[in-house]
Amino acid sequence: MVRIAFLNLQACVGSTRGWLHYGLTAWKYFLPHQAGQLPALAGFLREAAIDVLGCAEMDGGSLRSRGQDYVADLAALSELKSGVFFPTQRLWRVANQGNSIHSRFAILRSRNHRLPGDGEARWLGEAELAVDGAPLTMYVTHLSLRSRKRAGQLAAIAERLGGRRRALLAGDFNTDDDRELEPLRAAGLRRVATGCTHPCWRPARALDHVFVSPDLQVGESYAASQARLADHLPLVVELATSPSRATSECAAAPAPPRPSAPPE
Numbered sequence: 001m002v003r004i005a006f007l008n009l010q011a012c013v014g015s016t017r018g019w020l021h022y023g024l025t026a027w028k029y030f031l032p033h034q035a036g037q038l039p040a041l042a043g044f045l046r047e048a049a050i051d052v053l054g055c056a057e058m059d060g061g062s063l064r065s066r067g068q069d070y071v072a073d074l075a076a077l078s079e080l081k082s083g084v085f086f087p088t089q090r091l092w093r094v095a096n097q098g099n100s101i102h103s104r105f106a107i108l109r110s111r112n113h114r115l116p117g118d119g120e121a122r123w124l125g126e127a128e129l130a131v132d133g134a135p136l137t138m139y140v141t142h143l144s145l146r147s148r149k150r151a152g153q154l155a156a157i158a159e160r161l162g163g164r165r166r167a168l169l170a171g172d173f174n175t176d177d178d179r180e181l182e183p184l185r186a187a188g189l190r191r192v193a194t195g196c197t198h199p200c201w202r203p204a205r206a207l208d209h210v211f212v213s214p215d216l217q218v219g220e221s222y223a224a225s226q227a228r229l230a231d232h233l234p235l236v237v238e239l240a241t242s243p244s245r246a247t248s249e250c251a252a253a254p255a256p257p258r259p260s261a262p263p264e
Contacts, residue, residue, distance in 0.1 A: 002051045007055055014230065039077060042078040053101070055102070056142035063094045084100065122149075140169075141173075142171055144174065157183075161189060163188065168213070170211075176205045194221050
């Protein structure tokens with residue numbers, strides 16, 4: 001069994017207490033700040049027994065992160081010692097944002113695929129993991145805010161992942177519209193029920209998703225409602241040999257296990 005999580009880390013800004021908190025912490029998107037969420041995230045990973053983590057809005061080292069490479073820092077704080085950073089947007093020296101994958105298993109190879117669309121660049125990160133002697137390919141992404149752009153990005157992802165075996169896709173898709181996600185299902189991917197993730201203080205929308213190839217079996221899956229590490233909740237999915245017990249609606253998500261402490 002392998003336990004996989006996904007989280008939009010929000011660059012360790014930590015807007016987790018309501019809409020007003022976005023305004024109070026907006027300066028952290030551009031100015032140096034302490035990454036207080038990283039120790040709490042490492043604690044969550046231990047408590048939930050996570051083997052592999054995918055992240056969006058990770059910072060690979062910049063002015064706002066005080067020069068800290070959050071991928072390396074998380075490796076030092078947790079048992080997920082293998083990590084890869086997929087850069088997506090660099091704002092001079094102020095921000096170095098991207099997606100990332102962190103793993104207890106060795107990362108055999110990785111690639112970063114540019115997705116279609118103008119404006120802020122969107123990417124699909126790919127990493128092949130050595131999981132119990134059989135490679136597992138994990139993809140991580142963060143799609144655009146506008147549906148027109150997402151349509152092209154979803155089509156590109158569906159084309160790349162269609163027919164793949166032992167493949168898992170996790171990301172912040174910025175949509176909970178089943179019709180938009182249809183290209184992934186048409187490509188043979190199965191959406192895992194995990195529950196609503198945004199906003200974390202009152203989850204009402206399932207913007208973050210996990211899809212798996214048909215040959216992967218899914219056990220426990222949920223949105224970790226007590227782990228308020230960013231403005232999105234983390235997702236947790238257990239890959240198992242038994243048939244999936246999940247459904248596809250927000251309301252079907254079971255309660256999480258041991259919670260982690262909220263960031264300061």
